Ligand SMILES: Nc1ncnc2c1ncn2[C@@H]1O[C@H](COP(=O)(O)OP(=O)(O)OP(=O)(O)O)[C@@H](O)[C@H]1O
């Protein structure tokens with residue numbers, strides 16, 4: 116900041132000052148004239164980043180905190196109930212002309228009213244001048260359901276195994292107990308449907324495919340086909356029996372679920388019957404202690420991190436997306452690391468440095484500037500349609516016309532992103548290789564080491580921290596990329612994870628979910644943009660944290676490498 | 685007295701050889717060897733025999749081609765693009781520029797010590813045993829023995845024996861240079877090439893290295909490039925004086941320093957230029 120004292124530049128030209136006039140004082144040679152602008156640039160950058168992170172952090176962290184529910188009586192005596200969501204000034208066209216401040220003091224509030232099944236919308240704007248009275252009734256409940264979003268209203272009646280009670284405060288613990296039992300039943304049901312029925316379906320599919328395979332190999336009239344057909348029908352019968360048993364079990368549970376229900380009533384008195392098993396979570400929104408609120412907050416986070424999405428991704432969790440992002444990024448790094456390192460080793464260590472190599476280098480650098488969607492198109496056209504279809508024709512003819520590898524999948528996505536991040540890795544690796552002192556190479560070669568031995572023992576270990584930096588950059592870039600993924604395998608809702616318990620356990624051909632795409636989907640593609648908005652922030656927070664976590668891990672490995680090979684340790 | 689390069693380049697210079705009687709014969713035989721960096725010539729028809737088991741010093745003003753000549757001996761110049769050569773260098777009777785020469789084997793027979801110590805960023809023990817490891821020798825005992833023997837020969841053992849597994853970069857400059865010498869002799873080469881090994885060291889460390897050279901004399905043939913005339917006089921048996929890519933005078937060290945025939949040699953060793 117000393118530079119600020121040396122400000123007046125005009126002094127040079129001041130008349131009468133012969134000395135400064137004749138010789139001239141170059142300010143830049145005396146003071147750090149541009150220091151303030153450099154510092155300023157840094158500060159502007161930091162402020163923008165900090166503001167961005169703060170916005171995401173605040174919005175992301177507060178989303179799951181249970182807020183109060185208002186019961187609002189309007190001037191026309193209608194009543195609504197909801198969580199106040201957002202408040203804004205109403206812009207009136209006239210105010211522009213009159214330009215008087217106090218005329219535009221009208222505000223309106225957005226209430227999250229829930230009850231989509233009754234009102235056909237989740238949110239509602241209320242002008243504040245229409246409000247007669249606001250209260251926070253202690254007995255109003257916020258009820259999260261598996262369908263139709265939350266219900267906001269009163270619990271009117273309990274139906275427990277043919278007995279009917281009117282709901283009152285004393286019945287709350289009973290309801291909680293029933294709710295726990297119902298949730299346990301729901302989990303069993305989910306397991307039955309997904310795991311057991313899923314695996315039977317899978318086996319049935321396999322039978323069909325193996326028959327098809329025999330048919331393709333030997334023809335429909337062959338002896339082989341007939342014997343296979345016979346043995347398969349026996350197996351199929353067995354499987355179908357199993358299937359029937361499971362279907363019966365499911366039937367029983369569903370029947371039982373129907374016997375335990377509650378009748379809910381919204382503030383205007385409309386009733387709605389809901390099975391207890393369809394309730395995810397319920398709480399008296401205006402009658403919570405701080406620890407209860409914290410409990411709800413934490414349980415919502417846990418659900419968000421571990422559960423699968425519900426209701427067009429707006430509710431529920433993002434576990435498949437977390438897993439998809441992580442697996443895809445990992446796969447990408449596994450592909451791009453050896454490819455990039457070997458390519459730059461050739462460029463830097465083996466290729467004769469000349470015009471051709473410089474050209475290649477320029478091309479690689481420019482590749483980093485190609486729009487990522489172009490990579491996506493290439494990935495779809497080349498990997499999925501060209502390579503994938505060929506793989507299908509050769510290895511999976513029995514699946515046709517359904518594609519296995521001939522469509523987007525996590526493998527193709529990882530390959531596409533590997534291609535996208537390859538320039539980053541190559542450039543960083545080349546720099547890291549160049550930073551290894553020539554004297555070390557000479558020392559090694561003079562000891563009688565071959566070129567490859569020198570690279571392996573001296574150059575690579577010394578360049579490794581720099582290479583890791585490149586991989587970290589590539590990882591961050593790849594994990595945050597969305598556009599190309601939409602073409603090569605990311606889907607809104609993937610029925611199965613790319614890794615599961617069904618042989619061969621890893622399914623690189625499957626499509627997957629991705630946090631970045633999830634943000635796009637809930638924020639801009641869902642039926643209800645308002646409801647998706649908080650999820651955008653939460654998911655963004657999660658994506659940034661995930662990338663940060665992966666980077667932190669890589670940085671940790673890098674610093675351990677650095678220690679190993681340097682003076683420090 | 686100032687000698688312009690043109691004085692020399694324009695007329696042929698005849699190298700002056702003093703008669704020597706080698707006891708064990710020569711191990712390296714440089715025969716009208718010339719070297720070009722691209723178009724510019726760095727060595728002009730250099731010819732000299734290096735006697736086995738003795739210390740040969742190469743002296744001369746900066747830029748006269750000492751390092752170039754030294755690096756040609758174990759073909760470290762191969763690393764530089766755009767190099768062309770003429771003439772022969774024979775090592776144990778065989779031209780090292782023949783097509784069938786095994787460069788790696790050649791380098792294994794010639795340990796090299798550089799001007800700036802260049803220990804590898806690994807442990808002291810790993811540094812010393814590096815030449816063995818790249819030969820595929822994995823036996824723990826062999827490695828440990830070699831490590832100890834080399835470090836003892838370079839008088840470093842007592843200083844580092846308790847910290848063999850520490851990073852070599854933590855040693856002082858002089859210790860690092862002795863470590864590099866230990867590394868260069870670990871695989872028992874025939875010849876030791878040293879390019880100004882003491883230029884980065886203080887006088888005490890320099891004396892230690894000189895003692896070491898005297899110690900190693902006889903076991904190895906040593907060729908040392910130096911700027912320090914006293915050093916050349918102290919440690920070497922033979923001395924070659926180079927000037928702008930040529931060997932001007934070559935013979936027994938005391939003759940070169942006391943009764944040189946060439947005026948330039950005389951001027952250089954008496955410190956009148958250089
Ligand atoms: N890689 C190279 N490319 C082109 N010219 C080179 C290269 N290395 C050395 N030279 C030139 O060759 C000549 C001899 O260089 P050399 O390094 O052998 O000198 P030197 O006698 O070792 O000098 P010093 O005592 O300063 O180390 C110099 O003119 C130098 O500019």
Ligand SMILES: [Mg+2]
Nearest residue numbers: 750751752879
């Ligand atoms: Mg030199």
